[in-house]
Amino acid sequence: xxxxxxxxxxxxxxxxxxxxxxxxxxxxxxxxxxxxxxxxxxxxxxxxxxxxxxxxxxxxxxxxxxxxxxxxxxxxxxxxxxxxxxxxxxxxxxxxxxxxxxxxxxxxxxx
Amino acid sequence: xxxxxxxxxxxxxxxxxxxxxxxxxxxxxxxxxxxxxxxxxxxxxxxxxxxxxxxxxxxxxxxxxxxxxxxxxxxxxxxxxxxxxxxxxxxxxxxxxxxxxxxxxxxxxxxxx
Numbered sequence: 011x012x013x014x015x016x017x018x019x020x021x022x023x024x025x026x027x028x029x030x031x032x033x034x035x036x037x038x039x040x041x042x043x044x045x046x047x048x049x050x051x052x053x054x055x056x057x058x059x060x061x062x063x064x065x066x067x068x069x070x071x072x073x074x075x076x077x078x079x080x081x082x083x084x085x086x087x088x089x090x091x092x093x094x095x096x097x098x099x100x101x102x103x104x105x106x107x108x109x110x111x112x113x114x115x116x117x118x119x120x121x
Numbered sequence: 122x123x124x125x126x127x128x129x130x131x132x133x134x135x136x137x138x139x140x141x142x143x144x145x146x147x148x149x150x151x152x153x154x155x156x157x158x159x160x161x162x163x164x165x166x167x168x169x170x171x172x173x174x175x176x177x178x179x180x181x182x183x184x185x186x187x188x189x190x191x192x193x194x195x196x197x198x199x200x201x202x203x204x205x206x207x208x209x210x211x212x213x214x215x216x217x218x219x220x221x222x223x224x225x226x227x228x229x230x231x232x233x234x
Contacts (some may be wrong), residue, residue, distance in 0.1 A: 041221070051227045057222075100163075113161070
């Protein structure tokens with residue numbers, strides 16, 4: 011059974027801080043790892059990672075995958091209050107089982 | 122291009138009742154997946170429909186069933202509701218069996234009393 015573990019489960023930081031969110035996984039026939047941001051209801055796509063060591067960047071957010079150690083990190087620099095959300099990590103395996111999600115990291119940015 | 126829509130937005134039911142949730146996929150998408158997200162948890166895969174056929178199923182009992190229509194919209198039906206069915210139900214659409222590029226709808230919040 012595919013499994014995704016995220017840490018920490020919650021995090022409170024001050025505006026301007028840098029945060030690192032962690033995601034470790036076990037999956038049969040790994041295809042990809044995805045990060046989502048969930049503010050109210052619909053998760054919105056951030057990154058898709060398929061290859062080890064290649065950093066993906068979008069503004070202040072970046073993410074990298076380590077397929078040998080089976081984990082990924084999501085970094086957010088110069089955090090803003092608008093970054094407050096639940097960040098979800100999900101993996102895609104070889105079967106028709108949809109996305110397997112972790113529990114998410116609830117990030118709160120204090121002004 | 123219209124996004125994924127779901128109805129209703131909120132719903133309150135009592136134990137033992139039946140519920141139907143609806144999802145309209147994004148224009149051009151022929152695959153719909155349904156997820157259950159309990160409070161404090163990540164979404165859990167219920168099942169996926171591709172071209173009107175169930176294409177994959179997660180660890181959910183048979184009282185969770187679905188349909189996909191020729192226009193690729195979809196329904197999730199839950200019979201004999203239990204308190205633990207209270208959750209946010211998300212649907213996601215994609216083109217073909219490309220799980221990686223799913224677009225999520227806003228969800229239906231179901232409360233079972």
